[in-house]
Amino acid sequence: MAETVVLRADGLEKRYGARRVLRGLSFSLERGETAVVTGANGSGKTSLLRLLVGLAAPSGGALSVASPRGRIGFLGHEPLVYRELTALENLDLFGRLYRVGERRERIGMLLERFGLWDARNERVGEYSRGMSQRLALCRTLLHDPDLLVLDEPHTALDTEGAALVDAELATLSGERTIVVATHEPQRLSALATTTIALGR
Amino acid sequence: MSGYFSDVAALARKDLRLELRARDTLPAMLLFVLSTLVVFHFALPSESGDQAAYGLLWVALVFTALLGLGRAWVPEQEEGALDGLVLAPCDRSAIWLGKSLATLAFLVAAEAVALPAFALLFAALDLAAIAGVALASIGICTVGSLVAAMAAASRGREVILPLLFLPLAIPLVVGGVGSSVSADPGTYLAFLGLYDAVFAILSWAAFEYVVTE
Numbered sequence: 164m165a166e167t168v169v170l171r172a173d174g175l176e177k178r179y180g181a182r183r184v185l186r187g188l189s190f191s192l193e194r195g196e197t198a199v200v201t202g203a204n205g206s207g208k209t210s211l212l213r214l215l216v217g218l219a220a221p222s223g224g225a226l227s228v229a230s231p232r233g234r235i236g237f238l239g240h241e242p243l244v245y246r247e248l249t250a251l252e253n254l255d256l257f258g259r260l261y262r263v264g265e266r267r268e269r270i271g272m273l274l275e276r277f278g279l280w281d282a283r284n285e286r287v288g289e290y291s292r293g294m295s296q297r298l299a300l301c302r303t304l305l306h307d308p309d310l311l312v313l314d315e316p317h318t319a320l321d322t323e324g325a326a327l328v329d330a331e332l333a334t335l336s337g338e339r340t341i342v343v344a345t346h347e348p349q350r351l352s353a354l355a356t357t358t359i360a361l362g363r
Numbered sequence: 364m365s366g367y368f369s370d371v372a373a374l375a376r377k378d379l380r381l382e383l384r385a386r387d388t389l390p391a392m393l394l395f396v397l398s399t400l401v402v403f404h405f406a407l408p409s410e411s412g413d414q415a416a417y418g419l420l421w422v423a424l425v426f427t428a429l430l431g432l433g434r435a436w437v438p439e440q441e442e443g444a445l446d447g448l449v450l451a452p453c454d455r456s457a458i459w460l461g462k463s464l465a466t467l468a469f470l471v472a473a474e475a476v477a478l479p480a481f482a483l484l485f486a487a488l489d490l491a492a493i494a495g496v497a498l499a500s501i502g503i504c505t506v507g508s509l510v511a512a513m514a515a516a517s518r519g520r521e522v523i524l525p526l527l528f529l530p531l532a533i534p535l536v537v538g539g540v541g542s543s544v545s546a547d548p549g550t551y552l553a554f555l556g557l558y559d560a561v562f563a564i565l566s567w568a569a570f571e572y573v574v575t576e
Contacts (some may be wrong), residue, residue: 220576235450244442246442256373259373262452
């Protein structure tokens, strides 16, 4: 794999029992590229993203990911945090596990940026869906990842929150490799260097 | 290595904090073990003797542990937190060890109430019996945290957890009862120590495969 190639899939397949959700998918992404993954519900977008971050194993084909586990930021359908902990406690826990330097400053900066500073000591279980999504974005960006894998990042966000995501992606694109699954590809058309269209 | 143990400490502390806040597990374990001992007290014929009582203590302890293990991974299932832990660059066995330590803390707390209650209702416990409880608790939590994670990842975890855990707990019950009633408890304590060592190593090595596809 050339040094600048961060992701390479070659004939990638994913099956759940008899159901095949990905078949013969091939693509490669170089450092700094932004790929938009599109497709109808059930076309395998989430499965593809889980393969890319290592949460699932391919059923066939080959997948190479140059970024190590600790340099990947993953935003899933769920926020991947603890409901009974506060936003601050959650980010502190994940900051420790990711060995984030100057953890408190980084957490404070992200909570401010995503408008959660005032709610930092509230339990996540009391958050609205949109606030949980904002917290999930904070967790995803906490360790300043090289490879960002985002599954429908605009979900549940209000206009202001969605604009924040757009601005964040615009800042990071070019510097980071980004893979975004979305039902709104037009939002990212200015950033996208590659489109991966999945069919059922 | 210090990074590994600081990860374990952070994960165990998180579980203790979750329990202090939600109070989902420990009160249920305490109520269960006490009510079970009270029921056994009335169910056991007076002429049964102490040996039968020691056996019933172990039934109560194993099922109390099972109750705690059934809830052990629930916080990780809500909101997909386990995926968040699995993606972190820490050694994945640290997740298991942190969970085992937190589960052990809950079980020891339940035993701190159950053993005096047992002494009050049935018979006194000597040092060998208490050492047996301590060693068996370590085994219960190390192997239990692993099989609870396996059960949590599958449908019908309420059925699968006892099916996986109880056969693995039989040697612990044998060792625990033996250390309570035998004239030579040292053999049983050594057996429990060996079980703990073997199953801790196996669980430590196997956890990565349990949480990844």
